[in-house]
Amino acid sequence: MKQTSHWLYNFLLDHGFSPTWASYTNLVALCILLVLVLLLIDLLSRKVLRKLSSGIALASKTKFDDLLIENRVPRRVGHLIPFMIAYWTIPYIFQDFPKLNYLATIFLQLLAIVIVLRITRALLNTLKSYFKTKPKLRDKPIDSYIQVFMIFAWFVGIFFGFAVITKMDLWKFLTGLGTISAIIILVFKDTILGFVASIQVATNDIVRIGDWITFDKYGADGDVIEINLATVKVQNFDNTITTIPTYALISDSFKNWRGMTDSGGRRIKRALYIKQDSIKYLLPKDIEKLKKIQLITNYLSDRQEKINISNTTSGVNKELLLNGRNMTNIGVFRKYMETYISQHSAINKEMLLMARQLAPTAKGIPIEVYCFSSDKRWQNYEYIMADIFDHFLAAVTYFDLELFELPSSGMYAPNE
Structure with missing residues (x-):
């Protein structure tokens, strides 16, 4: 040669x-x-x-x-x-x-x-x-782990390259590396925090790819599309992308909607505010009029019978309507709301369902619907909720009730 x-x-x-x-x-x-x-x-x-x-x-x-x-x-x-x-x-x-x-x-x-x-x-x-x-790993932060191994590989490569150039023994170089460990920790603080956070996120199953999260501090409200070593990418519902530090998932509070999506329904929790001066006791003629509403016909008949028996047994003087037991228009309306949602085809009947009265406010008496829609998709969920309350808003007048609303200038003509 x-x-x-x-x-x-x-x-x-x-x-x-x-x-x-x-x-x-x-x-x-x-x-x-x-x-x-x-x-x-x-x-x-x-x-x-x-x-x-x-x-x-x-x-x-x-x-x-x-x-x-x-x-x-x-x-x-x-x-x-x-x-x-x-x-x-x-x-x-x-x-x-x-x-x-x-x-x-x-x-x-x-x-x-x-x-x-x-x-x-x-x-x-x-x-x-x-x-x-792999389906079992699709929602795991694989990117974070791969990045960690790649960073480790680059460190090993740099160490070997330094040893080749200086002809210094690699073990001596690694031993002396401890003297600059504080600088390394300072420089790679975010990487170290992200690595620890990635492990905790995966171990505790805090966030998965595809989860819908709401993180008010960073203005994020959408689906997690990527979990890296240092950042988590969230695609908001307006198609913008929000980047969140991975360690923020551990250090700060945020809302993960996975529990809702994995459950049998999505919660509907909304109230109507009834004007207090429209609330009254129901007279027999009022009850007979309301019996024409099919959803509560049997309820009114049974309730009226029990009240009459109770008042008769107790010897109540009914010359004054206040005496004894009575039905109110707001109570009957609350029962109507509960019966209506219990028979609605889009409501999950196996989950909690009720119409309840909340504490009086300056805006009136809140009558709140609390139930869960079977369809959890956002667009369909909004349609179901609007459909239910469209009906209630129109039904209020049949019970001689009025909804509260702030005074407006609508009574005046625009040019006056």
Whole structure:
């Protein structure tokens, strides 16, 4: 091999070139030849490996090998063949130039670290894509874990590169690294916090990809589309993207709607405010009029009978309506609301369902509906709730009740 590498050198000496010019010319020619050979070998090796891996992928039923090709793992591995040839031939090419030989060796060792890191990154990306195809792992923060391994790989690569350049023993370098650990922690504070938060988020199942979360501090209200080492991306319902620090999911409070989506219904909790001066006891003629409302006909009959028996037994003087037991228009309306929602086809009857009266306010008496719609999709949910309250708003007048509303200027003509 030594004689082969000096063939041009000897040829030039025989034709009158000085030893110095012959050496440098021989070196340049060998370098050019080596580069051309390496490029050719690199091209062939990549094509052969790609074709071989494609054949294996077609014959295989698993998707993992397809992802290896998609992330160019065979292409990255193909670079190792020309690298090994270069590392083997460099000492012969630079045998007459010790310093250049040393620098070329250092360069190749650093190049080897870069090649290994690129292969590692391609493999990690393949694993990330493969894990995301698994239903059990689809909602896990896979990106965070892959990023952690990639950061670790870069650190290892930097350490080895430093050891190659300085010729320092790697273990001594790692031992001395403790003296600058405080600086490293300060520089990578967010990464460390994000890593710890990612582990806690995954372990405690706080947030999954696809969850609907509301995070008022960051203005986020939408679906989680990505969980990384440092950030969580939320696509809001107006299609904007909000980025939240991962550790904020641990340190701050937010609302996750997963419990609602996993349950049997979505809560409807809304009230009508009744004017207090429209509330009254019901006279027998009022009761007979309300019996025409089919949903509460049986209720009014049974209730009226029980009240009459109770008042008669107790000897109540009914000359004054206040005495004894009576029905009120607001009470009957509350019963009507509860009966109506209990028979509504879009309401989940197996979950809590009621119409209740809340404490009086300056705006009147709140009569609140509390139930759960079977359909949890936002658009359908809003339609169901609006449909129910459209009916109640129109039904109020049949009970001689009035809704509270602030005085407006609507009574005046615009031009007056």
